[in-house]
Amino acid sequence: MATNDYYRTLGVARNASEQEIKTAFRKLALKHHPDRNDGNKESEARFKEAGEAYEVLSNPEKRRIYDQFGAEGLRAGGGGRGPGGFGGFQNADMGDIFGDIFDNLFTDAGGGHRRPRSRRGADLKYATEISLEEAFAGVKVPVNFDRTEVCGACGGTGARPKTGLKKCPTCRGAGRVQYAQGFFSFSQTCPDCGGQGEVVTAPCVECGGSGQEKKSVSLNIKIPAGADDGTTLRVSGAGDAGLKGGDSGDLYVQVRLKHHPHFERDGVDLLYSCGLTVAQAALGGDVQVPSIEGEKVTIKIPPGTQYGKVFRIRDKGMPHPGGKQRGDLLVKAVVEVPTDLTPRQTELLEELGKTFGHEPPAKEKEEDKSFFKKILG
Ligand SMILES: [Zn+2]
Ligand SMILES: [Zn+2]
Incomplete structure (x- = not known):
């Protein structure tokens, strides 16, 4: 057998x-x-x-x-x-x-049977938009959001203070019950009080028995210098409160960078497109460019500077997060072909053109104009 x-x-x-x-x-x-x-x-x-x-x-x-x-x-x-x-x-x-x-x-396995059924609070996410200047210097931003907190009236028990709790009759306050299975006897978390040893006889009027309440909170969050678009900061324990003594969740603050009129960001470097006239590009000279701190930086443009040439100004970029060093400011030469010339400028450019061997462009003839007028009506 x-x-x-x-x-x-x-x-x-x-x-x-x-x-x-x-x-x-x-x-x-x-x-x-x-x-x-x-x-x-x-x-x-x-x-x-x-x-x-x-x-x-x-x-x-x-x-x-x-x-x-x-x-x-x-x-x-x-x-x-x-x-x-x-x-x-x-x-x-x-x-x-x-x-x-x-x-x-x-x-x-995490103590499912030995501890009360507590639960960690939820993590919360929040996005905040800052300017490039704020990211450069670091900034404190107010973050306003709603979160679940432990009910102030009952301290999270969910019971009316003082009178609303009594000793659990099932486990007589022990939080655990014995039961027999075949030959064996086991103890497990009391199903009626969830291991608390007490049961609610009258629920808290403030929270209706949940032990929690929603609150609007405002926190000042420090965004460190050098934060980038997408940088996420974790504020430990600032999320929803846990249930029955469980830990609070965390608050995640995601940083968004506003578009900047002058600078583009490339990691810790800043890019600036510097408009140059044809004369500046050809002859060279000193040019002033703005910096993120709001000052003017003078750079020397050599004669014959081509479109797209990049000049590097050391240590004028964004700070490395958490460090003292800075990235660079990259200045790109953008040679601008002039439009809306004054008669004098036209004259000078024609003069210049002749030195390169160009014929000045032919003037539009009156008869051509009337010809097109006829065709186009
Ligand atoms: Zn309450
Ligand atoms: Zn019990």
Whole structure:
């Protein structure tokens, strides 16, 4: 009979050591424990079988009788414990083994059974827009948002202060209840009070029993110098309050940079497009460009500067986040072809053109104009 072959039930050899038997039983007990199998009947049966087998094989005297006479021998009272053989769960080792197993199981798994059902509060996200100048210098921005806080009236219990709580009748305040499963007795978190040991008899009128309330808050968040578009700051614990003593969530503030009329940002460097007249580009000279601090920086443009040439001004860019160093200001030469020339400028450019061997452009003839007028109506 398979169910009476205790060695087979535990999956150990007939000459298995005490330790091997103990290990095999732990493994089975963990696998088939009712708490982990949602009341599955087969698991429950396997769990019970393993318990029976272990009780016999872990006891040297019972094991000897079992080896010699089989399960029948034990039932006949040969185990010396009277009829029934394993009618109770008196074996001290068994308690130890379960103590170990369930301590490990539930402490390692995050303490679901040993602690009240608390829950961490939600993280909140907020976006704020700052100017490039503010990102350069660092800035404190007011951040206004709604979050869940612990109810001030009841301190999060959800009960009317002083009178609204009573000792949980189910667990008598212990927060845990004992229950029997087959041969074994277990303790688990009290289902009625969730491990709190107290139940609410009259809910808090302020929060309606939730223990939480919505609040509008305003925080000044320091955005460090050098923050970039997309930089996200975490303000630890500034999110929604946790439930029943759980930790608060965090607040994430995402930085957005406003478009700047002069500068483009490239990491820690700043780009500036500097308009040059044809004369400046050709002849060279000093040119003033703005800096992010609002001052003017003079740069020397060499004669013959081409469109797109980039001049680097060291340490006039954005600060490295958290550091003392700065990026550079990159000045791009944008040679502008003049439009709307004055008669004098036209004259001079024609003059210049001649030196390059160009003919001055032919004047539009009156008859051509009237010809197009006819065609186009
Ligand atoms: Zn309340
Ligand atoms: Zn309770």
